[in-house]
Amino acid sequence: MVEEFVTAIPKKSVDFADWYVQIVRRAELADYTPIKGCMVYRPYGYGIWELIKDALDRRLKATGHQNAYFPLFIPESFLTKEAEHVQGFAPEVAWVTHGGDEELEERLAIRPTSEAIVMPMYAKWVRSYRDLPILINLWNNVVRWEKVTRLFLRTTEFLWQEGHTVHRTAEDAMEETLRIFGIYQDLVENELAIPVLVGPKSAQEKFAGAQATYALEAMMPDGRALQCGTSHYFGQNFSQAFDIKFLDSDGEQKHAWSTSWGVSTRLIGGLVMTHGDDSGLILPPRVAPIQVVVVPIFYGSEMAEVIAKAEELAKALEDAGIRTKLDARDEYTPGWKFSEWELRGVPLRLEIGPRDLQAQQVVLVRRDNRKKEKVGWDNLLARVPEILKDLQAALLTRAREFLRASIYRTKEYGEFVSIMESRRGFLLSPWCGEASCEDKIKAETTATIRCIAEQEDAVGAACIACGHPAQAWAYFAKSY
Amino acid sequence: MVEEFVTAIPKKSVDFADWYVQIVRRAELADYTPIKGCMVYRPYGYGIWELIKDALDRRLKATGHQNAYFPLFIPESFLTKEAEHVQGFAPEVAWVTHGGDEELEERLAIRPTSEAIVMPMYAKWVRSYRDLPILINLWNNVVRWEKVTRLFLRTTEFLWQEGHTVHRTAEDAMEETLRIFGIYQDLVENELAIPVLVGPKSAQEKFAGAQATYALEAMMPDGRALQCGTSHYFGQNFSQAFDIKFLDSDGEQKHAWSTSWGVSTRLIGGLVMTHGDDSGLILPPRVAPIQVVVVPIFYGSEMAEVIAKAEELAKALEDAGIRTKLDARDEYTPGWKFSEWELRGVPLRLEIGPRDLQAQQVVLVRRDNRKKEKVGWDNLLARVPEILKDLQAALLTRAREFLRASIYRTKEYGEFVSIMESRRGFLLSPWCGEASCEDKIKAETTATIRCIAEQEDAVGAACIACGHPAQAWAYFAKSY
Numbered sequence: 001m002v003e004e005f006v007t008a009i010p011k012k013s014v015d016f017a018d019w020y021v022q023i024v025r026r027a028e029l030a031d032y033t034p035i036k037g038c039m040v041y042r043p044y045g046y047g048i049w050e051l052i053k054d055a056l057d058r059r060l061k062a063t064g065h066q067n068a069y070f071p072l073f074i075p076e077s078f079l080t081k082e083a084e085h086v087q088g089f090a091p092e093v094a095w096v097t098h099g100g101d102e103e104l105e106e107r108l109a110i111r112p113t114s115e116a117i118v119m120p121m122y123a124k125w126v127r128s129y130r131d132l133p134i135l136i137n138l139w140n141n142v143v144r145w146e147k148v149t150r151l152f153l154r155t156t157e158f159l160w161q162e163g164h165t166v167h168r169t170a171e172d173a174m175e176e177t178l179r180i181f182g183i184y185q186d187l188v189e190n191e192l193a194i195p196v197l198v199g200p201k202s203a204q205e206k207f208a209g210a211q212a213t214y215a216l217e218a219m220m221p222d223g224r225a226l227q228c229g230t231s232h233y234f235g236q237n238f239s240q241a242f243d244i245k246f247l248d249s250d251g252e253q254k255h256a257w258s259t260s261w262g263v264s265t266r267l268i269g270g271l272v273m274t275h276g277d278d279s280g281l282i283l284p285p286r287v288a289p290i291q292v293v294v295v296p297i298f299y300g301s302e303m304a305e306v307i308a309k310a311e312e313l314a315k316a317l318e319d320a321g322i323r324t325k326l327d328a329r330d331e332y333t334p335g336w337k338f339s340e341w342e343l344r345g346v347p348l349r350l351e352i353g354p355r356d357l358q359a360q361q362v363v364l365v366r367r368d369n370r371k372k373e374k375v376g377w378d379n380l381l382a383r384v385p386e387i388l389k390d391l392q393a394a395l396l397t398r399a400r401e402f403l404r405a406s407i408y409r410t411k412e413y414g415e416f417v418s419i420m421e422s423r424r425g426f427l428l429s430p431w432c433g434e435a436s437c438e439d440k441i442k443a444e445t446t447a448t449i450r451c452i453a454e455q456e457d458a459v460g461a462a463c464i465a466c467g468h469p470a471q472a473w474a475y476f477a478k479s480y
Numbered sequence: 481m482v483e484e485f486v487t488a489i490p491k492k493s494v495d496f497a498d499w500y501v502q503i504v505r506r507a508e509l510a511d512y513t514p515i516k517g518c519m520v521y522r523p524y525g526y527g528i529w530e531l532i533k534d535a536l537d538r539r540l541k542a543t544g545h546q547n548a549y550f551p552l553f554i555p556e557s558f559l560t561k562e563a564e565h566v567q568g569f570a571p572e573v574a575w576v577t578h579g580g581d582e583e584l585e586e587r588l589a590i591r592p593t594s595e596a597i598v599m600p601m602y603a604k605w606v607r608s609y610r611d612l613p614i615l616i617n618l619w620n621n622v623v624r625w626e627k628v629t630r631l632f633l634r635t636t637e638f639l640w641q642e643g644h645t646v647h648r649t650a651e652d653a654m655e656e657t658l659r660i661f662g663i664y665q666d667l668v669e670n671e672l673a674i675p676v677l678v679g680p681k682s683a684q685e686k687f688a689g690a691q692a693t694y695a696l697e698a699m700m701p702d703g704r705a706l707q708c709g710t711s712h713y714f715g716q717n718f719s720q721a722f723d724i725k726f727l728d729s730d731g732e733q734k735h736a737w738s739t740s741w742g743v744s745t746r747l748i749g750g751l752v753m754t755h756g757d758d759s760g761l762i763l764p765p766r767v768a769p770i771q772v773v774v775v776p777i778f779y780g781s782e783m784a785e786v787i788a789k790a791e792e793l794a795k796a797l798e799d800a801g802i803r804t805k806l807d808a809r810d811e812y813t814p815g816w817k818f819s820e821w822e823l824r825g826v827p828l829r830l831e832i833g834p835r836d837l838q839a840q841q842v843v844l845v846r847r848d849n850r851k852k853e854k855v856g857w858d859n860l861l862a863r864v865p866e867i868l869k870d871l872q873a874a875l876l877t878r879a880r881e882f883l884r885a886s887i888y889r890t891k892e893y894g895e896f897v898s899i900m901e902s903r904r905g906f907l908l909s910p911w912c913g914e915a916s917c918e919d920k921i922k923a924e925t926t927a928t929i930r931c932i933a934e935q936e937d938a939v940g941a942a943c944i945a946c947g948h949p950a951q952a953w954a955y956f957a958k959s960y
Binding site for chain 2: 031041042071072094096097101130136140141143
């Protein structure tokens with residue numbers, strides 16, 4: 001049974017796409033539903049989201065942001081007010097046309113993002129420079145009618161947060177854009193252990209309606225990039241479209257400056273792909289709903305005593321703030337349980353059997369490298385947090401090494417194409433700044449600019465696509 | 481200016497409906513939007529919801545419930561599977577008919593409640609009695625196309641939680657229905673300080689598709705009842721409609737037993753109405769986003785010193801786990817600030833001026849009874865939690881007295897009608913159990929049965945409407 005349970009999952013290195021779907025479903029993170037492109041977030045997957053949410057919410061509140069909630073619906077006439085914005089989102093909008101038996105006079109978009117309903121309200125609330133900044137974040141659901149979907153990574157409906165801020169000056173708005181960008185990087189790297197490349201998008205790749213979009217881009221094991229979050233600087237685009245004006249201290253009416261930014265449950269897909277192995281998920285302890293699983297090992301007469309001690313230790317760990325699960329089910333063998341909790345990516349397993357009772361110890365087994373360690377009961381509450389911290393750091397280190405090894409620097413288009421076809425990864429190459437060159441590369445390789453490498457000096461370099469003088473170096477990749 | 485600010489709000493006792501709307505909007509709990517029947521939850525109102533959510537979430541997790549997320553959409557064919565259910569909800573469903581440019585083959589309901597999408601998934605997941613119970617809760621948004629709406633109390637879209645559980649036996653399901661009912665009563669009375677009557681609904685008033693609905697009913701100052709939460713026992717209705725079967729330990733296939741239950745942001749409307757006064761909101765400390773507002777009082781040269789001390793005290797309170805706000809704005813007078821924070825219902829105001837610096841004290845002013853108290857700096861961290869606790873208890877006591885005084889026991893229909901027309905409140909009267917008598921009373925007085933008084937003995941009593949032998953005593957009221 002155990003054997004069958006495990007072997008039914010394809011190897012990560014052999015069929016990555018199928019491995020991903022199997023892991024997500026068998027670990028009970030998510031499931032398909034009868035509605036095309038919509039998934040259920042099951043408790044274990046939603047539990048990860050709750051931890052990510054808490055971690056980000058803390059950071060946002062500490063920097064002066066407040067949560068609120070805006071309507072699910074956007075009247076069509078509002079969505080069309082910012083020209084670029086509607087062009088970007090209209091093709092994937094779900095439309096409500098009827099309420100009960102009545103046809104609506106104006107159809108309502110289900111928000112694909114909320115700028116077009118948030119901004120009109122800000123226009124109502126902002127009068128004076130004293131009302132600025134407004135720093136509001138929304139935790140909600142959005143809908144984008146996608147043709148091709150994939151659990152967590154691209155679904156018709158998904159959960160996310162979207163921040164919307166308005167400011168008195170351009171500098172304030174840009175500072176906010178970058179502050180959030182920094183918070184996202186801290187979140188993704190230090191909570192999820194996913195290292196990212198960061199930088200601005202090209203004009204072609206930026207958010208519909210933004211003047212600048214900053215992105216975090218991670219590299220998945222199949223050589224494709226995953227966008228993990230974006231922070232947008234709108235300049236005055238939206239405040240002009242929605243007429244957000246304020247009386248400044250110099251007595252003049254001015255348009256405000258705005259930003260928006262978001263990360264979504266797609267991050268959970270990134271977690272699965274980045275850290276998992278052939279046995280299943282590996283969750284970084286900071287976002288693991290269960291950090292330690294306690295598995296008592298017993299045969300017949302020793303059962304009561306072993307379970308009693310397992311319960312005591314599990315309670316002590318829980319009381320010490322470690323998310324702990326006791327698995328005392330008697331219908332499964334210890335081996336079955338080991339496989340199940342490995343599949344579900346629990347960072348640390350605690351085994352306790354009759355001999356451990358004698359020796360007043362337990363056996364701890366790390367999920368990432370399977371290293372076993374005997375720890376005395378007295379030392380358990382000190383040792384477990386140390387191992388969890390080590391494990392968190394080890395996952396980040398391993399992922400960082402992979403990211404570093406996935407970046408190829410090249411000035412030769414032939415090499416560019418050949419790498420993009422074989423190993424994939426991030427190709428760091430000079431670019432002239434023209435959309436036509438992005439189009440050519442996309443047509444020939446399906447790769448796009450993921451972000452611009454701001455720290456690289458492009459003087460004297462030639463565009464990888466057209467040979468004209470480069471404006472910048474950029475990271476190209478195929479992406480999710 | 482201060483005068484104008486306050487007098488523009490009608491007195492609670494004079495125009496209750498207008499008072500309510502003014503308070504909700506001016507305290508910045510919520511605002512109207514361009515979408516009919518939809519409101520914005522502004523940060524202060526959403527902050528109350530976050531506290532209610534945390535308080536309930538803690539209780540639900542402590543009793544073994546887990547959170548998850550299910551799709552916003554329900555295919556029409558699923559909504560119609562349980563006959564009573566669709567009849568109850570179809571008239572108020574918002575329908576999605578188009579995704580992007582394409583017309584959908586089957587239109588999608590935006591969930592008015594999620595039974596019809598949750599149950600089909602449970603049917604997929606449940607195989608054996610070992611898979612039961614499933615105890616899942618959802619925090620989400622739902623949409624009901626309402627004709628008449630009122631901020632927080634009845635809106636087209638609202639936020640809530642909906643729990644959906646399936647069980648092995650009828651007893652387990654009924655136990656869950658009542659356990660949640662108890663959790664709700666604890667939440668509403670001990671966190672929100674809103675006392676409630678509790679009991680089952682009549683067949684006519686129960687949830688569409690339920691075998692029994694238990695309700696919490698509060699009394700508002702205008703004599704109308706507010707339903708504060710419901711817990712439904714479905715028997716096997718939904719598990720038969722959606723074919724949720726399991727293999728029991730006796731080797732037989734059986735249908736499961738299910739429940740659902742919910743409370744919504746309507747509770748915030750109940751808070752406003754129950755506790756507020758002519759000066760604005762009064763928030764029970766346990767759900768107040770700001771528990772203490774610190775207002776430094778300064779003139780010219782003393783400013784720096786007073787503000788420094790105010791900052792220090794505010795920080796000490798915050799560090800002690802008390803939600804504290806320092807209002808050091810220099811563009812408003814202390815009097816203006818007092819009015820503003822009273823309007824916003826902050827339970828406790830801390831004033832500190834130059835003379836208080838000398839005396840090493842502050843002045844504390846309670847929002848509910850405006851009692852002032854001088855407290856030495858040394859004693860502040862001990863005294864503030866005491867006052868907040870007192871205030872929380874005082875609000876509940878006052879509301880309990882009001883509830884008690886709002887219950888009229890009568891067996892005479894003439895008296896029933898006359899009270900329902902004048903003072904309103906809960907009328908406790910004998911009832912024969914027939915829907916026709918409920919219909920008659922509703923037609924003549926607009927009152928309905930809010931819940932059945934289970935502890936009252938109906939033997940020998942005559943139905944208030946028809947005079948036939950009563951089956952039970954019931955609480956009748958006009959309601960929101």
